[in-house]
Structures are given as C-alpha cells and as structure tokens.
Amino acid sequence: MTDDEIRKACEKAGYQILSSERVYENPWTAVREDKIIHPGGKKGLYGVVERGTFAVIMPLHADGRVTLVQQFRYPVGKRLWEFPMGTWETRPDADATELALGELREETGLRAGELIHAGTLYQGAGYSNQMGHVFLARNLVRGDAEREETEADMRTRDIPLAEFDRMIADGEMTCMVTLAAYAQIRGRGLL
Template sequence: MADEQAIKQVSSRLVYENSWMRVREDEVERLDGSRGIYGVIEKRDFALVIPAENDGFHMVEEFRYPIGRRSWNFPQGGFPKGMDGDPEELARHELAEETGFRAGTLTRLGYLYGSHGSSTQGFHIFLATDLEPGEANREIEEQDMRQGFISRAEFKRYVRDGVITDDSSVAAYTLLILHEGH
C-alpha cells in the first residue's frame, strides 16, 4: 500500500534558528481539506553508543538544563554545525570524547527517531565492545560530566526508578536486547 501523505505543507516560515536547531511553523492542509499549523524542530541526527563489558555499561551523567536535573545516559552527540561525516565515525568520536574509551568492535544496532511528532532528528545506535581505556576530551558544555559503570541489573532498576530518564538510552537498550535475541 502506498503511503498517502495525510498532511501537506502549504507554506512555511522560520521562527527561530541557532547553531544547533531551527524551529519552523508550517501551514498545513489535512486530507479533508481543513487547514492548521504545525511546529517543527529541525535538528541534525546524532549517534548514541552503548559501551558494554562485564555485563554492564559505561554511562555518563550530566546536568540537563531543560529538565533541571542530572541524568544518566549512554554517550551520544552530533557533528558540530558545518561538519558532516559517517555515523560510525561520529559514534567513535563521541565514545572517545565523553568516556575516553576506544571500541575495538563497533556494531550498528539501528536507527530511531527521538520525537517524530515534533522533530526531524533521529539517531544511529551502536554497540561498542572490546573497549580500550583512554583519556576523555570533553567539550566545554560537558565540563560537569561524570562517568560510571552501571551493571545491567542497576540499569533496569534505574529505568524503573526514574534515575535513567533519557528516552534515547532506553530505546537503544531495547535494540540491544533485540540484537542479543532476548
């Protein structure tokens, strides 16, 4: 069955733009001909890496300004504005930058959208194994970042208890479980 476009763009205007994102407001027409508006956040894709060993994960924790609290997540990030490249290259860069680890083996687990109802941003998920330690080289925005090892049992408990609330990390864990055949 062909994918019929249920909502068509009639016009678009840029509402806001900075180095990380653009926000636009589109006038749209629905299947029945009625019109409305739709707000869209345009952000570049990012890579997320699950650094796994010894039945657990190396994770990072930092203060997340929009939610006003610290949060644990898998290492993740995007290319700076004006730069582009391969998602695997980005994943290796983010892993080394945030944790210092280098992956001997990097396995692609999939691609997901984080908030497909409001944003164009998606993310590539990779499993990093055969880890070699090194020095982290974090960006200025990551100066409060901490890292730690979290066992699988702790990871599950942290998700249930609301300690880990990053949707991308929880979704990536689901792809890992599917990859492992559980």
C-alpha cells in the same frame, strides 16, 4: 531522508503544504513553521524542530559492566544518567560510525574495538526531524576523555548490567534515548 523526500512523503500522505518558513535558528537547532491542510481538509500549523543526526552508544565492557555518563540537562533542570550520545553541529554530514566513535571517546575516553550498528530511531517524531543511530560498543580500551567546555560537569560511571536494569525498574533511568537504544539492542539479541 532529505527535506525534499520528507515533503514529498507528506504530500503523498495527503497533506497540502501551503507555506514553510524557518522562524528560528541557532548553531544547534532550527524551528520551521509549516502552514498546512490536513488530509481531512482542516487547516493547521506544524512547528518542526530541526536538529542534526546523532549517535547514541551503549558501551559494554567484557565483564558485563556498562558505562554511563551523567550531565545536567538544562531544559529539565536535572542531572540525568545516559548512554554517551551527541551530534556534530560543525559536521552534519559526518559518517554515523565516525560520529559514534568520536562521541564515545569525547565523553568517556573509551575506544571501541568493535562497534555494532543496532538501528535508528527518532528522538521526537511528533515535533522534530532528528534521527539517531544506535550502536553497541565492545572490546573497549580506556583513555582520556576529550570533552567540550559545555561538558565540563559530565561524570562517568561503570555499572553492572543488572544495576542498569534495576535503574530502569526503579524509574531512575529517565533518558528516553537511552531507554530506546537499550530496547533496540536487547530486541535485536545483541546482549
């Protein structure tokens, strides 16, 4: 949805938007502050984190292994295992399939012969407008990764799907986007 469509949907839901101001911006993230009146009449303030559309990709090999990436996530101070994912700040209007293929190649070196769009999701709809596209990648060919400088610490690992399920059950898989993408792919019967 465009910003105008979102605004109209909020107004249709009974929210009155008194003012809207961008209070912070960098190349990756912006924060907008909206002064509103809730449908029940109470005045309020809504901080909205604005981020570009992302793609998250589950790379599934013919032998049933899945490729994960691990990187240090600064906001939580931990290295997390995740599906490859990302956004292109310099090309916010990039096609979702092109973005997914590019992020997969960039982070893992994998090229997908088949890419299946499994759906969309919102990373944090309570505070952010960021939407992502979920893909299942198959018919994979390994090549060299093309990581950005900020991804220099990234590691990759191929594991059996059963090991991935164990990581979920044991609480080792804590990336919300990875978990949600996996649920969408499984729920749609793609595995």
